Amino acid sequence: MVANDQATAMQAFLSAMEAAGIHPFEPIAERLSLGQLVRFRAQGDKLGRKNGWAVLFLDGIPAGQFGHHRLDINVRWKLNGGISALTVTERNEVAKRVKKIDEARQNRRDRAAYRTVDMWLKAGSADPAHPYLKSKALAPVSIKQVAQSLLVPMWDSHFRLRNLQSIQVDGSKVFLPGGETVGLFWHHGILTAGHSLTTLPLVIAEGFATAAAIHEATGYAVVAAMSGKNLDEVAHTMRRRFASREIIIAADYDGHLPKNNGVLWAETSAHRIGGTVAYPVDMGWLAPKERRGIDFADIPRAEAAALIEAARRRNSVSHG
Numbered sequence: 129m130v131a132n133d134q135a136t137a138m139q140a141f142l143s144a145m146e147a148a149g150i151h152p153f154e155p156i157a158e159r160l161s162l163g164q165l166v167r168f169r170a171q172g173d174k175l176g177r178k179n180g181w182a183v184l185f186l187d188g189i190p191a192g193q194f195g196h197h198r199l200d201i202n203v204r205w206k207l208n209g210g211i212s213a214l215t216v217t218e219r220n221e222v223a224k225r226v227k228k229i230d231e232a233r234q235n236r237r238d239r240a241a242y243r244t245v246d247m248w249l250k251a252g253s254a255d256p257a258h259p260y261l262k263s264k265a266l267a268p269v270s271i272k273q274v275a276q277s278l279l280v281p282m283w284d285s286h287f288r289l290r291n292l293q294s295i296q297v298d299g300s301k302v303f304l305p306g307g308e309t310v311g312l313f314w315h316h317g318i319l320t321a322g323h324s325l326t327t328l329p330l331v332i333a334e335g336f337a338t339a340a341a342i343h344e345a346t347g348y349a350v351v352a353a354m355s356g357k358n359l360d361e362v363a364h365t366m367r368r369r370f371a372s373r374e375i376i377i378a379a380d381y382d383g384h385l386p387k388n389n390g391v392l393w394a395e396t397s398a399h400r401i402g403g404t405v406a407y408p409v410d411m412g413w414l415a416p417k418e419r420r421g422i423d424f425a426d427i428p429r430a431e432a433a434a435l436i437e438a439a440r441r442r443n444s445v446s447h448g
Contacts, residue, residue, distance in 0.1 A: 134161070137190035137207050141182075144205050150180055150196050154357075160184045160192075165225050170196060175364050176311060181226055193222065240307030241290045244281075247304075248272065248289060251279050259297045264337045264425050267344065270316040271336070280336045282312040282354060285365045287319075293336065293354060309354065311361045314339065317349035330370065331406070331436065332363055332397075333378040333424065334390065341425035342378055345432040356380065356393045363397040375403035376439055383409075383418040390423075406439035408432070 138157050145152075151171040159166045163185055170180035179199070184192035190207040193214065202214040202222070214222070254261070254268030258278060261268055272279045278295040282303075291307035293314075303309055314336050320326055332351045333339040339352035353362040359377070366375060377398040380390030391407070398405045408422045424432045 134186045134190075137186055138184070140207055141184050141190070141192055141194075141205060144203075144211055145182065145194050148194070148201055148203055148211070149199060150194060150201060152180060156182065161186065163187075165222075165229060167226065167229060173198065175361050181222065193218070195219075195222065236306040237290070237308045240304050241288075244292050244304055244307060245289055247274065247292060248279065248281060250274070254278055260295050260299055260337075263299070264341065266337060266340050266425070269340055269343065270314065280314050280352075280354075282307075282309070282314060284312055285369065295336075303354075310358060311365060312358070313354065313362045313365070314352040315350065316340065316343055317347075318351070325370075327373075329374040329376060329440065330366060331376045331378050332359065332366060332403075334359060334380050334393075335423070335425075337425040338378060338380065338423045341429065342432060342436065345424070345429040346436050348376075348436070356389055359393045360397045360400065363401045363403065367401040367403075374440070374443075375401060376406050376436060376443075377403050378406045378424050378436070379408065381407060381409050381418065381422040384421045390421075404439050404443035406436045408435065 138160065142157065152168045153171065154168065156166050156168050160182060163183070165181060165183045167178040168180045169178050173179050179197040182192065182194035184190070192205050193203065194205065195202040202219050203211045204214055204218070205211045251272035251274045254271045254273040256268055258268070258273065260278060270281070276297050280293040280295065281289055282291040282293060284290050290312055291309060292304050293301055295301050316339070317326060317328065318330065326349055328348050330349045330351065331339070331342050331346070332353060333342060334353055334356050336352045339350040342348065343350040351362060351366060353359040363375070363377060377394040379394030382388045382390040394405050397403070408424045408427055409418055
C-alpha cells in the first residue's frame with residue numbers, strides 16, 4: 129500500500145477502536161505500523177494497567193484485531209469489511225501473545241534494573257563543580273557520577289532502584305536503555321538517615337534540577353517524576369504512600385509551547401490527589417505575557433520559596 133492509503137487504513141482502524149469504546153491514552157499508530165501486537169493503557173484503566181491491545185497488518189487488504197481485557201472487548205477488523213467478534217481460539221491466541229509480550233518486557237526491565245544497581249554501586253560521588261550542577265547552582269544531593277555523567281537514581285513505589293537518568297555536561301539526558309520509566313521517581317528528604325519517614329510537606333516536580341532547587345529553597349521533601357507525562361502516575365503513588373501528607377505539585381511553565389503542558393499536567397495531578405499547585409511565575413498578570421519555559425530552578429531560591437509558601441497558603445484558605 130502507498131503511504132496515503134496506509135494512513136487512511138490506520139485512521140479507520142483507530143476510529144473503529146474508539147467506536148467500540150477503546151480510547152488509548154497515548155498515540156499507538158507508530159507502534160501499530162510495525163505489525164506487532166501493542167499493549168496500551170486506555171481511558172478507564174487504572175494507573176499502571178494496560179488492558180488495551182491491538183494489532184494491524186497493512187500489507188494487502190488492511191486487517192487487524194483489537195480488544196480490551198477489562199471491558200471484555202475482542203474484535204476482528206477489516207478495511208471496508210466492518211468488525212466481528214473473535215472466536216474463542218483467536219482470543220486464546222491473543223492472550224498467549226499478550227502474556228509473551230509482558231514477560232519479554234519484564235525480563236528487559238529486570239535486566240536493566242540489575243545493570244542499574246551495578247552502575248550505582250560502582251559510581252563515585254558527584255562533583256559539585258560539574259558543569260550541569262554549576263549551571264543550575266545546585267549541590268549534588270542524592271546523585272552520583274561516572275566519568276563526566278551525573279547519575280540520577282530512579283526508584284519505584286517500594287523504594288527499589290530500577291533505572292538511572294544520565295545527565296551529560298551539555299545538559300542532555302538519557303535513561304538506561306530497556307529500563308522502565310513509568311511511575312519511577314527521584315526523591316530527597318522523604319526518608320531520614322535512619323530510613324524513617326519525614327513529616328514535612330512534599331513537593332513533586334517534573335525534573336531533578338527543579339525538585340533539587342525547591343529542596344534547597346524550602347528544605348521540604350521533594351520528588352522528581354522525571355517527565356511531565358509521568359507526573360500524574362508519581363503523584364498517585366505518593367498519595368497512596370502518604371494518605372494525609374501535604375503535597376504540592378510544582379508546575380513547569382511552558383509558555384514557549386502552543387499548549388502549556390507543564391501547567392496542565394500539574395493542575396490535573398493536583399486535582400486528582402487533593403494537592404495544590406505552585407507556579408514559577410505570577411499567574412495573575414505575568415503568565416499571559418511569558419513566551420518562554422520557566423521552572424523553579426530558573427528563578428532565585430528566595431523567590432521559589434515564596435511561591436511555594438503562597439501555594440500552601442492558598443491551599444490552607446481553600447480548605448479552611
